[in-house]
Amino acid sequence: MSFATVIPKRPGEMLWFGLLCLGMMAGAVGVVQVLIHGHDHVYNVSREIPWGILISTYVFFVVSSTGLCLVSSLGDVWGFEKFAIIGRRGHLLALLTLVTGFGTMAMELNHPIRMGLYAIISPNFTSAIWWMGALYGFYMVCLIVEFTSLMRGWTRLAFWSGLAGFFAAITAHSNLGAVFGLLEARHFWYGSYMPIYFIVSALASGAALTVLIVYFNHKARGIEMPPVYQEFMYTMGKLQALFLGILLFFVVWKIIPGLYGQPPEKYETTMAWITGPLAFNFWFFELGLGILIPLIIVANRRTRTVFGVMIAGLLSTIGIFFMRYDLVIAGQMVSMRPEAVEGASHGLIHYFPSFTEIGIVIGALCLCLFLYSLAERVFDLEGGHRH
Amino acid sequence: MSNKRYAMVLDTRKCIDCKACTVACKAENHVPLGRENYRNWVMEEALRGRYPNLGQEFTPGQCMHCANTPCKRVCPTKATGVNADGIVTVENKKCIGCKYCMTACPYNARYYNEEIGAVDKCTFCEHRILTGREPACVETCPTRVRVFGDLNDPNSEVSLLLAKHPHRVMKPEMGTKPYLFYLI
Numbered sequence: 226m227s228f229a230t231v232i233p234k235r236p237g238e239m240l241w242f243g244l245l246c247l248g249m250m251a252g253a254v255g256v257v258q259v260l261i262h263g264h265d266h267v268y269n270v271s272r273e274i275p276w277g278i279l280i281s282t283y284v285f286f287v288v289s290s291t292g293l294c295l296v297s298s299l300g301d302v303w304g305f306e307k308f309a310i311i312g313r314r315g316h317l318l319a320l321l322t323l324v325t326g327f328g329t330m331a332m333e334l335n336h337p338i339r340m341g342l343y344a345i346i347s348p349n350f351t352s353a354i355w356w357m358g359a360l361y362g363f364y365m366v367c368l369i370v371e372f373t374s375l376m377r378g379w380t381r382l383a384f385w386s387g388l389a390g391f392f393a394a395i396t397a398h399s400n401l402g403a404v405f406g407l408l409e410a411r412h413f414w415y416g417s418y419m420p421i422y423f424i425v426s427a428l429a430s431g432a433a434l435t436v437l438i439v440y441f442n443h444k445a446r447g448i449e450m451p452p453v454y455q456e457f458m459y460t461m462g463k464l465q466a467l468f469l470g471i472l473l474f475f476v477v478w479k480i481i482p483g484l485y486g487q488p489p490e491k492y493e494t495t496m497a498w499i500t501g502p503l504a505f506n507f508w509f510f511e512l513g514l515g516i517l518i519p520l521i522i523v524a525n526r527r528t529r530t531v532f533g534v535m536i537a538g539l540l541s542t543i544g545i546f547f548m549r550y551d552l553v554i555a556g557q558m559v560s561m562r563p564e565a566v567e568g569a570s571h572g573l574i575h576y577f578p579s580f581t582e583i584g585i586v587i588g589a590l591c592l593c594l595f596l597y598s599l600a601e602r603v604f605d606l607e608g609g610h611r612h
Numbered sequence: 613m614s615n616k617r618y619a620m621v622l623d624t625r626k627c628i629d630c631k632a633c634t635v636a637c638k639a640e641n642h643v644p645l646g647r648e649n650y651r652n653w654v655m656e657e658a659l660r661g662r663y664p665n666l667g668q669e670f671t672p673g674q675c676m677h678c679a680n681t682p683c684k685r686v687c688p689t690k691a692t693g694v695n696a697d698g699i700v701t702v703e704n705k706k707c708i709g710c711k712y713c714m715t716a717c718p719y720n721a722r723y724y725n726e727e728i729g730a731v732d733k734c735t736f737c738e739h740r741i742l743t744g745r746e747p748a749c750v751e752t753c754p755t756r757v758r759v760f761g762d763l764n765d766p767n768s769e770v771s772l773l774l775a776k777h778p779h780r781v782m783k784p785e786m787g788t789k790p791y792l793f794y795l796i
Contacts, residue, residue: 264709265726272648272723275711335709335729343689343706354712355688409786410682410718561720562655562673 238445245595252588255581256332264335267581271574274557278578279333281553282586284401285430285546286326286593287361288423291398292431293319294368294390301375302387307457312383313375313606314438315431316390318597320368322434323361325593332585353404360397367393376604398423405556413483413494414556422475426545429468433519433541436461440535442601455531462523462534469520469541476516490559497573498555506547515544616697616762618677618736619791620747621773626755627670629654633749633758637674640737640748644727651675651721651734652749672757674749675700675721675734676782676790683713683722691730698791699738704730718786736760763791 258267270277297315300308331337340358349355367390374383399420405411406419436458443450450458482488483495498507519537522528558573578586600606637643637651652674660667677700684692684700691706692713707730714722714731725732737747741760745751750758761770773779774793781790 263726265724270711272714273720275714275724333710335724336707339706340689340708340710343691343708347690347706349685349688349690351685352688352712354686354710358688404712407686408682408716410716557715561718562653 241445241598242595245591245598248587248591249595250588251584252586252592255584255588258581259332259585267579269576269579269582271576273560273574274554274576276553276557277333277576278550278582278586279329281550282546282589283326283330283333284553285549286322286329286589287398287401288427288430288545288549289434289542290319290323290326290368291394291424292427292429293322293434294364294394294431295428296431296435298387298391298394301371301383302391307460310453310457311435311439313372313604314442315435316368316372316375316387317600317604317606318434318438320365320372321593321596321600323365323368325589325596327361328592329585329589353400353407356400357397357404360393360400364390364393364397394427395424398427405552410561411556412488412490413559418479422479425468425471425475426548429465429472429541430545432461432465432468433538433545436465436534436538437542438597440531440538442606450531458531458534459529462529462537465534465537465541466520466523466529469516469523473516473520476512493559493572494555497558498551501573502558502575503551503555506551510544510547511551513544514540515548516541519544614764617764617791618697618699618741619761619763619770619793620736620750621759621761621770621779621793621795622672622757623759623795624669624671624757625795626757627654627672628755629656629670630754632752632754633672636748636752637734637737640740641732641735642727643732644725649723649725649732651723651732671794672749673719673721673782674792676719676788676792677734677736679789679791680787682716682718682786682788686712686716688712695738699736700733701735701738702731702733704728707731718783718788719790 255267264270268277268279293315297308297311297319299305300310301312334340344355344358367386370386371383371390374380374386402420402423405414406416409415439454439458439461440450443454480495480499483491483498497503519541522533522537522540554576557576560572560574631654633652634650634654638649641651643649643651652672655671655673657669657671677698679698681692681694681700684694688710689706689708691703691708693701693703695701709724709729709731711724711731714720714724722731722733724730737745737749740747746760747758750760759769759773761768763771763774765771770793773795778796779793780796781793783790
């Protein structure tokens with residue numbers, strides 16, 4: 226596309242793409258390992274903890290996608306002019322994070338091809354995972370149509386597909402929360418909390434990624450951020466303060482019922498999360514990097530600068546990655562039959578991802594960034610909002 | 613012919629923890645080697661009392677063939693089903709390996725079998741009972757902890773045992789309505 230030629234030469238671009246290629250190679254090695262040796266031999270998931278880091282990374286990606294879609298829709302669907310500048314980029318990254326998330330999920334499934342067949346010819350409508358596939362499939366179609374419409378300037382179709390995508394995102398994502406929330410056997414997850422929490426955390430995730438793409442898009446091109454984007458960053462900073470505040474509220478109310486009265490299994494899980502094997506992840510990554518430090522940065526007018534909002538977004542994104550990991554693993558740490566688990570201490574089962582699992586996660590993250598960076602070169606993502 | 617409702621009644625006071633049931637099951641059902649691969653198990657309950665007055669019980673377990681079946685409910689491709697006789701089954705070719713059923717089962721009765729490429733579990737040795745034989749674990753148990761039969765038949769041994777003795781099920785608070793009954 227001709228627009229690619231007008232992009233100024235970006236400093237460090239080769240290094241950036243080189244690093245991403247290295248990361249993707251790590252992922253490719255992991256994928257080959259799985260194909261040769263099988264899941265059982267290269268993943269650290271077990272009978273007791275069948276869902277590991279690949280599931281939590283899938284959740285991270287689709288949460289990001291939902292959040293990006295919701296935030297981007299504020300301009301194109303809900304008419305907030307200020308947000309229109311992020312429409313194309315936001316929807317593109319929403320699509321890419323969704324596709325990469327699907328890829329990560331496929332690596333966790335033992336038979337992804339079988340899934341494609343039997344999900345259609347033998348659907349189980351009482352399964353939240355079946356609905357997850359169907360709703361995210363529909364959501365992906367909406368994203369493709371909306372992105373195409375935004376690129377072509379079909380405003381009417383962009384509006385309707387954006388509106389459909391907005392509701393599809395909320396439905397699909399709350400249903401993802403229900404994948405966990407409908408499991409009566411898992412006390413830490415069970416209940417209506419999860420679908421609601423997933424939507425709220427998606428907003429924080431989407432806002433964080435939005436400011437990152439705005440900031441690094443200008444930084445990488447070596448161009449000064451125009452006032453309209455600076456103003457957008459300040460607004461996003463305020464919004465992020467609200468989202469993180471609500472997220473903190475949700476974290477606090479996840480902990481209190483887990484401790485109060487020491488409810489069986491829920492108490493042990495909550496303790497594992499805040500004082501046990503996941504405590505460092507919780508206090509340092511989730512609470513410190515993910516919520517408190519960014520909240521202090523964006524809530525304070527003096528630190529809510531363009532750079533400050535970007536740093537807050539970066540820290541939140543890192544923290545939210547660990548938030549997903551802790552949520553998925555913590556829910557499985559209490560054994561269904563504690564006496565039966567060898568090596569379990571205090572009835573808790575331990576999990577740490579294998580090199581292959583970590584490699585695939587790094588590969589997926591790099592693939593997503595690579596595809597986005599490539600798209601920045603190929604597509605005109607400024608659209609009608611070029612400065 | 614009316615359907616059966618298969619069930620198992622266990623008298624844990626007779627269990628000596630020999631694990632013959634686990635071995636018989638593994639051999640009968642070609643369960644792969646490996647610590648995590650098993651269809652049934654014997655759980656060691658906590659020691660009671662103080663030396664020299666000690667007591668301990670062993671509780672065998674397996675898929676509870678629940679009437680309210682969480683694994684069937686969550687399976688996205690209907691790989692898990694319940695047959696007309698109440699046996700919870702897995703259709704291997706439909707299993708996508710999402711392991712949702714494993715997270716949904718409150719008894720940890722399922723494992724992923726790499727050799728058959730599907731989640732595996734106890735089937736009450738369906739292939740044996742179709743030919744009039746008992747499940748392998750029942751047949752092999754030296755102290756006759758397990759009794760297997762049809763609850764729809766009021767004169768079956770399982771029906772009579774449940775009528776005569778008080779009994780319990782595992783994790784009744786889960787509402788799964790298990791069909792493994794433990795005599796008290």
